[in-house]
Amino acid sequence: MTQHSPTRRNILFTGTQTLSAAGLMAMMGSSAASAYQGSDNPAQDVQLLNAAIALEHEGIAAYTIAAGSGLLTPDVTEIGVRFRGHHREHRDALASAVTALGGTPVETESEAHYVEALGVASLANQADVLRLALGLETGAANAYLGLIPSLSTAEQHQLAAQMAGDEAYHAAILGHALGEPIPVAGMMFGG
Amino acid sequence: MSEHRKQTFIGLVAAIMVIGMTMPVAQARQVTETLVGDMERGERLYRQRCMACHALDANRAGPSHRGVFGREAGAVDGYRYSGALRDSGIIWTAETLDSWLSNPTGLVPGTSMGVRTRNAQDRADIISYLESLSPAEPD
Numbered sequence: 001m002t003q004h005s006p007t008r009r010n011i012l013f014t015g016t017q018t019l020s021a022a023g024l025m026a027m028m029g030s031s032a033a034s035a036y037q038g039s040d041n042p043a044q045d046v047q048l049l050n051a052a053i054a055l056e057h058e059g060i061a062a063y064t065i066a067a068g069s070g071l072l073t074p075d076v077t078e079i080g081v082r083f084r085g086h087h088r089e090h091r092d093a094l095a096s097a098v099t100a101l102g103g104t105p106v107e108t109e110s111e112a113h114y115v116e117a118l119g120v121a122s123l124a125n126q127a128d129v130l131r132l133a134l135g136l137e138t139g140a141a142n143a144y145l146g147l148i149p150s151l152s153t154a155e156q157h158q159l160a161a162q163m164a165g166d167e168a169y170h171a172a173i174l175g176h177a178l179g180e181p182i183p184v185a186g187m188m189f190g191g
Numbered sequence: 192m193s194e195h196r197k198q199t200f201i202g203l204v205a206a207i208m209v210i211g212m213t214m215p216v217a218q219a220r221q222v223t224e225t226l227v228g229d230m231e232r233g234e235r236l237y238r239q240r241c242m243a244c245h246a247l248d249a250n251r252a253g254p255s256h257r258g259v260f261g262r263e264a265g266a267v268d269g270y271r272y273s274g275a276l277r278d279s280g281i282i283w284t285a286e287t288l289d290s291w292l293s294n295p296t297g298l299v300p301g302t303s304m305g306v307r308t309r310n311a312q313d314r315a316d317i318i319s320y321l322e323s324l325s326p327a328e329p330d
Contacts, residue, residue: 044296047273048305054252055243117249139243143306146240150296150305191310 038153039101045152046103049094052163053106055143056091059136060084061114066129069120076126079173080133086166093159127178134174138189141167145190164189226312228319236317240308247324253304259283260318260325264299275301288318 039045063084067077095105115121123129144164148157168189244252254270261284265277279299281287287298292314295304308314 044301047301047303048296051244051252051303051305058251117246117251119246119249135238135242138239139241142240143243146306146308149307150294191308191313 038155041152042101042103045156046098046101048147048150049098049101049156050103050106052144052147052160053091053094053098055140056087056094057106057108058114058117059087059140060091061108061111062118062133062136063087065111065115065118065120066133069123069129071123071126071129073126076130076177079177083133083137083170086170090163090166094163097156097159130174130178134171134178134180137167137171137174140164141171141189226315228315228317228322230316230319230323233316233318233320236313237320240306240313241317244304244306256321256324258325260288260322262325273299273301273303275299276303283321285318285322288321289314292317 063080066072066080067084072080098105118132123132141164144160144167148160151157151160241253241256245254245256247257248255250267250270254267254272261282264279264281264283265272276299281291281299283291289311290298292308293311294307295302308317
């Protein structure tokens with residue numbers, strides 16, 4: 001791993017970045033180190049992963065708002081709550097990666113912010129909510145696939161691909177619930 | 192080889208390398224310029240590829256987009272841009288947007304957007320949709 005030591009030195013001694021205790025631990029070989037290893041541009045990776053965390057925060061909030069909207073049947077609510085659990089796992093995995101790179105994961109915004117940003121006021125029934133969720137999940141699958149070439153390590157590529165897989169799974173379930181036809185063409189996501 | 196000849200030779204090699212490097216870029220640009228964007232397809236692609244993070248009128252993981260075509264980068268109020276994009280001095284035109292969408296971190300190292308759109312026609316379509324959302328140029 002000698003080729004990475006200049007980067008490590010830069011981070012430690014140039015003084016332009018503050019290094020969290022967790023980041024330092026990661027460099028010293030704790031279990032969180034895998035996300036750091038091989039990154040020749042940790043500051044850039046942190047930026048990109050933090051944008052993904054922001055997306056996950058919004059997804060979590062969207063399912064919370066939906067569950068409390070009174071627009072969903074109990075079985076659909078249950079599906080949403082399950083999906084929210086997946087998004088929380090994504091947030092945590094991405095936050096660990098950011099911390100291991102020496103960065104600080106972005107915080108969530110207020111629920112009021114998401115209510116406004118997502119246009120929740122215009123949702124009138126269950127189908128509206130499902131369509132919103134389908135749009136978010138489809139967009140998230142595409143976002144992760146588009147992000148892969150910009151991330152710098154194999155671990156991060158694999159992490160983004162795992163996220164994309166979950167989002168595509170969610171999109172398929174939501175599309176089915178809305179009675180959408182199965183796409184004729186393959187390569188449904190990314191590109 | 193004399194010192195002078197050596198320098199001439201190095202200069203020649205450098206010139207050939209520069210030509211070699213710029214040619215594909217020039218060609219790629221030409222291709223982009225001849226692509227005609229399909230606004231309706233662009234709107235559909237925008238929904239599928241961009242709306243995980245962007246909205247027309249709200250700041251989400253990314254900044255709001257209405258009016259972005261023709262505007263300076265990093266100019267939406269209330270959105271926390273990366274320093275890199277805010278200070279980039281870029282004006283969003285068909286050309287800068289094409290370069291951005293094909294590789295954001297390549298155009299603006301340190302930006303927080305990393306999503307790449309590989310297909311040139313997809314980019315042209317999305318760009319013509321973004322252009323349609325901008326107020327007409329004042330004359």
